[in-house]
Amino acid sequence: MAAVQQKVADVVQQYRPAKQFKGTKRSDGSSTHVTSLDFDDAGEFLVAAADDEQMTIFDVKEGKQTKSIPSKKYGVHLAKFTHHPRQVLFASTKQENSLRLLELHNESFVRYFTAHSSQVTCLALSPANDQFISCGNDDLVCLWDLNSRSPQGKLKLVTPYLAAFDPAAAVMAIASQSTSSILMYDVRNFDKAPFATFYLDDLEDSYTPTTKGRAWTKLEFSNDGKSLLVGTDYHGHFVLDSFQGTLKSFLVGKTHGTGRAAPVSTSGKPLGQGDACFTQDGRFVIGGTGDSSDLLVWDLQQATEGSQEPTARLPSNGVKSAVVQVNPRFNMMATADTRVCMWRPQDQI
Template structure:
């Protein structure tokens, strides 16, 4: 794994507001895979923010030390493949989905790459894994039309919802609500986690919004994420932009428009057209909930200021264009170290550049 020559610049002080430095982010470190055909498919950070883990479509996991700007470790999963790798709340352990042989989830120690536990039950491709922010439970979605609730302590699922094409799911920050997205039915369902076996307490119909903003070109849903205050819900797409909804009413506040088009990745649940790799969305929300950061479809990143009052047509154009090398097909914000990671084939670490600050 070859690294770029740039040295990471110092991130802003912990007390510095994200909004004050977001326009100054620049790539500080670039990592290139040994095989130029290999692509990153998922990204996650551990609780400390010190480590980032990515899955690649060559059946490997790679761990990076964000604090030191170094590639730390490579783990192989040649037999079963790997996607949607997620750090647990325990040091040096990761849950991920298989891409070959079976559809089981695997819980692995990154210390010695040994399996701790298998989670068996899904009978088709796993499309989403979401760890609970406050406990050892997690959700998985699958093309087998189920959402399953698990605990790291048992290989058997603790609960299951049977829904049509529930490809994405996420917890709200309080871990009291789960949102489940079914793109083919154009709906987002909200459940009380304590009563997940009861009907959803809210359903958001997205069909009219998709027709209005995505048009005939359309776009699959690639990401589902609450802001840290729980007030907004980001629905990332592979189309012309992303939706920011009021998490209580489902009404749209912003459509984050990008003229450069999509990243070229297939959305969860979609077939990978032309052999294009899958992904987990090329967009994320900043820790303060005021910005959406995503791929431009070309080179670099775009930033949308979602703290603005909605426009009459709800269209929000990027407020900042962050220049960078290569396309950003997977994007994540490290909330502990004020650092952004983006990846396609190469992986970039972004930090505030004092020389770029106004």
């Protein structure tokens, strides 16, 4: 497999579907939906959570499925690898809305974390240590350490459905979608007021007027910490200056919604974690169109303030990409809807 040192710019337009993995069916014949994807730190394994209450582990180098782990009692969403080998943290979708840390080797629980009284909407792991953030539909944000069952701190905010750490693990951003704002906190002073608040009201009035105050699906820092991606369900995605909160670009080109309820389900739609993300170098954003047509690529070096059209389209061969995740180490990525698909540069297929 080509290492990420091969410049992303040289291969990003060559990505093509390389391998699809068969999805599962319910007893009534309907398809189950993958709700989240995550790669481990080394980029060698992928975990997919699905609404059939099980998670699946894939070996990236071998291009094969290695293990399926049911979670019928608790449900599973937002499954994420920790920095510890073979451990996955995930949010329950039933029972007490707890978070659970699972050891994959023997499929046993290491620890569980209980604080939320409603569905957890986002999990964000610190890039530097064992801290993580959880956001919930109960308007609660918790800062945790994987080694303790009790939160290190709590915040009560208005619809704080999404959160992200910056690459230095010094700043965390919390998106409050009903107030159209992003709150910036110093992680060391989590209990203090945010040091900055970015208001997106005017941007939403200009670019997403019919969905103002809703439909935010993703919050992510670029790897250099200078940009902040705010993904939306339909109209496009905002790329902000992460220091000033000003608009760098609004990424257009989507033609449909994803059909997912991200991050909160009020209509019975399957959950999701957003269909756009930065590439490893932070230069590009890759995202779905909302239907089964091409994946879209936006080159942020070509961005000008205002709407930005895709700089490339990647043929999907009918693969719908309701969830999109780029591998942190290798030039490959994964997408999912009812099945998981691995993408590689076409000269590696």
